[in-house]
Amino acid sequence: MSNDLPALLIKGSLETLYMVGMSSLFAFAAGLPLGVILSVTAETGILRNKPLYSALSSVVNVFRSVPYIILMVALMKPTKWIVGSSIGINAAIVSLSAAAIPFVGRVVESSLREIDTGIIEAAQSMGAGTGEIIYKVLLPEGLPGIIAGFTLTVINLIGYSAMAGVLGGGGLGDLAVRYGYQRFMLDVMVSTVIIMVLMVQFIQIIGDKLAALTRHDRNG
Amino acid sequence: MIRLSNVNKIYRIKDPGISEMRDFYAIRDVSLDIEEGSIYGIIGRSGAGKSTLIRCVNMLEPPTSGQVFINDTEMTSLPPDALRDARRKIGMIFQSFNLLSNRTVYGNIAFPLELVKWKKTEIRDRVHEIASLVGIEGKLDQYPAQISGGQKQRVGIARALANKPDLLLSDEATSALDPQTTKSVLRLIRDINEKLGLTVILITHEMNVIKEICDSVAVLEDGKIVEHGPVLQIFTNPLKKATKELLSHVIQSELPESFAGLEFRQFPSRNSELVLQIWLFGSIAANPIVSDLVRKFDVDVNILVAHIDNIRSVPFGTLIMQLAGEDKEGALGYLLDMKLRVEVIGYVERPAGITH
Numbered sequence: 313m314s315n316d317l318p319a320l321l322i323k324g325s326l327e328t329l330y331m332v333g334m335s336s337l338f339a340f341a342a343g344l345p346l347g348v349i350l351s352v353t354a355e356t357g358i359l360r361n362k363p364l365y366s367a368l369s370s371v372v373n374v375f376r377s378v379p380y381i382i383l384m385v386a387l388m389k390p391t392k393w394i395v396g397s398s399i400g401i402n403a404a405i406v407s408l409s410a411a412a413i414p415f416v417g418r419v420v421e422s423s424l425r426e427i428d429t430g431i432i433e434a435a436q437s438m439g440a441g442t443g444e445i446i447y448k449v450l451l452p453e454g455l456p457g458i459i460a461g462f463t464l465t466v467i468n469l470i471g472y473s474a475m476a477g478v479l480g481g482g483g484l485g486d487l488a489v490r491y492g493y494q495r496f497m498l499d500v501m502v503s504t505v506i507i508m509v510l511m512v513q514f515i516q517i518i519g520d521k522l523a524a525l526t527r528h529d530r531n532g
Numbered sequence: 533m534i535r536l537s538n539v540n541k542i543y544r545i546k547d548p549g550i551s552e553m554r555d556f557y558a559i560r561d562v563s564l565d566i567e568e569g570s571i572y573g574i575i576g577r578s579g580a581g582k583s584t585l586i587r588c589v590n591m592l593e594p595p596t597s598g599q600v601f602i603n604d605t606e607m608t609s610l611p612p613d614a615l616r617d618a619r620r621k622i623g624m625i626f627q628s629f630n631l632l633s634n635r636t637v638y639g640n641i642a643f644p645l646e647l648v649k650w651k652k653t654e655i656r657d658r659v660h661e662i663a664s665l666v667g668i669e670g671k672l673d674q675y676p677a678q679i680s681g682g683q684k685q686r687v688g689i690a691r692a693l694a695n696k697p698d699l700l701l702s703d704e705a706t707s708a709l710d711p712q713t714t715k716s717v718l719r720l721i722r723d724i725n726e727k728l729g730l731t732v733i734l735i736t737h738e739m740n741v742i743k744e745i746c747d748s749v750a751v752l753e754d755g756k757i758v759e760h761g762p763v764l765q766i767f768t769n770p771l772k773k774a775t776k777e778l779l780s781h782v783i784q785s786e787l788p789e790s791f792a793g794l795e796f797r798q799f800p801s802r803n804s805e806l807v808l809q810i811w812l813f814g815s816i817a818a819n820p821i822v823s824d825l826v827r828k829f830d831v832d833v834n835i836l837v838a839h840i841d842n843i844r845s846v847p848f849g850t851l852i853m854q855l856a857g858e859d860k861e862g863a864l865g866y867l868l869d870m871k872l873r874v875e876v877i878g879y880v881e882r883p884a885g886i887t888h
Contacts, residue, residue, distance in 0.1 A: 434630035437590055437701075438644040438691075439620035448643070452634045528675040529633035 320487060321503055327401050328483035328511075331473045334405045336466050339412030343465075344458070346372070346413065347420020348446060354425070358432060358445055372414040380411050380472045384479060401483060404476035408469055416465050423457025424450050456527035463519025467512050474508065484508055534566040534589070534699065534731065539598035541584050541755075558584040559595070560755040566748075571725050571732040573742040573763070575778055576752035582735035585752065586701050589733060590622045591615055602699060620648055623692025627704035629684040631676040637663070637687050638672040644695045658694060665727075666690045666720060682713035689720060693728075700724075702734035706741060718744045739782040743767065743843055751775045764843050768813045769873055784839050785809065785850050787877070791836075796878025804879035806855040806864065807836070811873040813848035821870070822853075828866065831857035852877070 350368055353361040378386070384407040388398040391406040427450060435449045451458075477485025484504045492501030541559035546552070558581045566572045576582045587593035589600055591607050600607040605618055631640050638659055645655045663669045666686040671679055676687065685705060692700055702721065706714040722745045725732050736742065742749045742763060750760035753774040759766065767783070770776045780786070787807075797804065812821070822833050833853050840849035855863055867874045 428628070428630065430626060430628050430630040431632060433592060434624065434626060435643075437592060437619060437622070437624040438647055438695075439616040439618075440647055441616055444647060448646070449632065453632060455634065526634065528635075529677050 317499060317503065320491070320500070321484075321507065324482070324484040324487040324504065325507055325511075328470065328473050328485070328508075331401050331404050331408060331476065331483055332466060332469045335408035335412055335469055335473075336462075338405070338409035339416045339465055339469070340462060342409070342413045343416025344420055346417035347424065347458075348450070350417055350421040351424035351450070352442070352446070354421070356425070356429065358436075358442060368417075372417055375410065375414040376418070380407070381475050381478075383407055383411055384476060399480040401476075404473065404479075404482070408472055408476060411472060412465050412469055415468065416462065419461030419465065420454070420458055423454040423461060426457060427453045456523045456529075459519060459523040459526060463515060463523070466515050466519075470508060470511055470515075533568050533601075533603065534564075534733070535599075535601040536562055536564040536588070537599045537601070538563055539585075539588055539595045539600065541581075541588060541593060542596040557755050559588065562598070562752075562755075562757055564750060564757065564760070566731065566733060568731050569725070569729045570747040571722070571734065571745050573746035573749040574733065574735045574752055575737065575739065575742055575749060576735075576774075577737055577778070580752045581755040582737075582752055583703060584755075586703055586733060586735045589699075589701060590619055590624060620644065620695055621697050622699045622701060623689075623695075623697040624701040624703065625685065625688040625692050625705045627707045629676070629681075629688045629708075631684060631687055631691070633676055635675075636672065637668060637674055637676070637679070640676070640687055641672075641690045641694050644691060648695055659690075662690045662694050665693070665724070680713075681709050682717060685709065685713075685717050686720065689717075689724070693724065693730075698731065700730055700732045702732060704736055705734065707736070707738070714741070715744070721745060737778075739767075739778050743782060743841070751778065764813060764846055764848065767843060768811045768848050783841070783850055785837055785852060787852065788836055791880070794880050796880050798878065800860070800879045801881075803881055805881075806860045807852065807877040807880055808855070808864065808867075809837075809850060809852045809875045809877060810867060811848070811850045812840075814846055819870075821867070821872075822851075825855070825863050825866065829857070829859040829863040831855045831860060831863050854880075 346368070350365065351357055352359045353365040375383070387407045387410055391403045392398045394406055395402040397403050431453060432445060432449060435445050440448065473483050474485025474488065477483050477487070478489055480486065484507060488501055488504040491497045492504060539559055539562045540557065543556045543558055544553050545556045547554045562585060574582055574585060584593050588595045589607070595608060598608070602618070602622070607615070607618060610618060632643065635643065641659045641662060642655050645658060650658070659672070660669065663672055666689050668683055668686045668690065671683060676684055688705070706717050709717060718741060721732060724730055734741070734746070746763050748761065749763050749766050750757045751766070751772065751774055758772045759770070759775050766775060767779065770779055796807065800806070822835070825831055825833050833855055835851060835853050837852040838849065840847060842848070864874070864876070
């Protein structure tokens with residue numbers, strides 16, 4: 313068995329990267345607009361809309377308050393219609409995305425909320441419309457915060473994806489449970505942990521670099 | 533010409549006393565005519581409603597009632613699209629500059645031009661032109677965090693001027709700057725007003741700003757305009773308490789401490805001396821008033837406070853003096869005849885420590 317260890321680890325890593333990559337993509341694609349809508353419809357936003365904000369905010373809160381492991385089980389039925397199966401790595405992507413979208417939404421909302429309202433007012437005074445304020449002011453000014461929050465999301469997803477492994481999701485978590493835990497293979501356990509630590513480190517470093525590159529509101 | 537007519541801005545607020553909603557007038561029945569090409573100052577203490585009032589002009593705070601006209605456009609009746617177009621011809625600068633932190637100086641000045649869909653090459657030419665007008669051509673590649681407060685406001689001014697506005701609104705533009713920088717930024721606004729014939733409306737809490745660059749001034753208190761007129765008139769003949777208080781920071785006219793506690797009477801007594809304040813301005817400030825008094829009325833004149841300044845090269849000032857001697861009444865009559873503004877502070881027994 314130990315001879316196959318490298319192959320197992322590579323397969324597990326690729327599956328994890330695939331799950332995390334796809335669910336990050338979906339989380340970003342849906343979470344970014346969600347966050348923008350939350351921030352512009354909020355009390356202090358440029359398109360204040362209390363009913364819409366409250367409704368979206370409650371849905372986000374519901375999803376965020378359910379622990380991932382329970383969300384995963386609760387979403388088995390809908391997952392089956394979407395990807396045709398309730399287990400496997402594609403199934404895991406559904407629940408991972410469902411957990412990450414509201415998180416990204418909040419992260420984006422809070423990054424945009426930190427932008428000085430004076431800057432938005434200045435844009436309005438220059439005749440900027442809502443779309444122009446979103447694309448030319450909110451998103452560029454909030455970009456460093458959005459990148460930092462998105463980095464956090466991807467790291468969370470690496471952790472969640474390991475849990476998805478428990479339900480036959482594949483990836484490094486699956487490997488650690490089936491070989492490392494159930495078959496007492498310490499080398500598998502240790503290797504998966506090391507790989508995950510490296511992944512997290514790598515993503516954090518890249519995220520920090522990108523955030524720093526896009527941040528110009530500090531001297532130097 | 534900019535005209536505000538019976539502008540009100542009312543907020544519904546919760547009254548903590550009776551815990552009911554009530555109307556709060558941030559702006560109450562304000563009417564103003566502002567001449568094209570002039571610099572019009574609106575002064576008031578914090579909370580007087582200045583910020584709200586200036587935001588009524590470009591409808592960042594739409595008035596609850598009343599009308600705002602800029603030239604022939606009634607701002608208060610414009611649909612959203614037309615309002616955005618109108619705003620593109622009104623520049624605004626802010627106390628906290630409000631520059632986009634993730635855009636360079638160049639990008640900030642280009643911003644309003646991108647909004648009106650100028651071509652890239654046209655934008656480049658305009659940004660360089662306007663940057664050299666405000667004196668920041670060397671900073672175009674820097675980010676706002678890398679330049680000084682005075683430079684940031686210059687960028688703010690450049691951004692406001694980029695799309696060739698008809699009107700510039702200044703919201704406490706120099707309040708975050710040190711006195712030296714304030715002076716240079718004010719001079720820049722004055723220059724631009726003269727060079728481009730641009731109308732400027734500015735709000736401030738500092739009379740110095742009004743004195744430096746404004747042609748006319750309105751004094752705002754509790755959302756109402758209590759006094760308005762040409763700057764020289766307001767400085768030399770303030771009628772309202774609010775105006776006098778604001779002026780007291782720039783025109784020192786407090787009596788010396790040795791007068792504290794002394795009783796001022798309305799009528800003379802045997803040993804009393806007359807304390808009075810006169811305001812001088814224009815050509816009259818050049819007259820030898822004090823020596824005239826001494827010569828013609830045989831009075832001793834003791835100057836307690838003197839303040840002479842210039843408003844746009846017109847000298848003005850105030851003197852507080854103490855008159856002793858026989859013909860104090862004659863001297864007072866002489867001053868009144870000169871059409872000076874004279875205020876009799878009172879008759880006082882000569883305080884200890886002051887000798888003639």
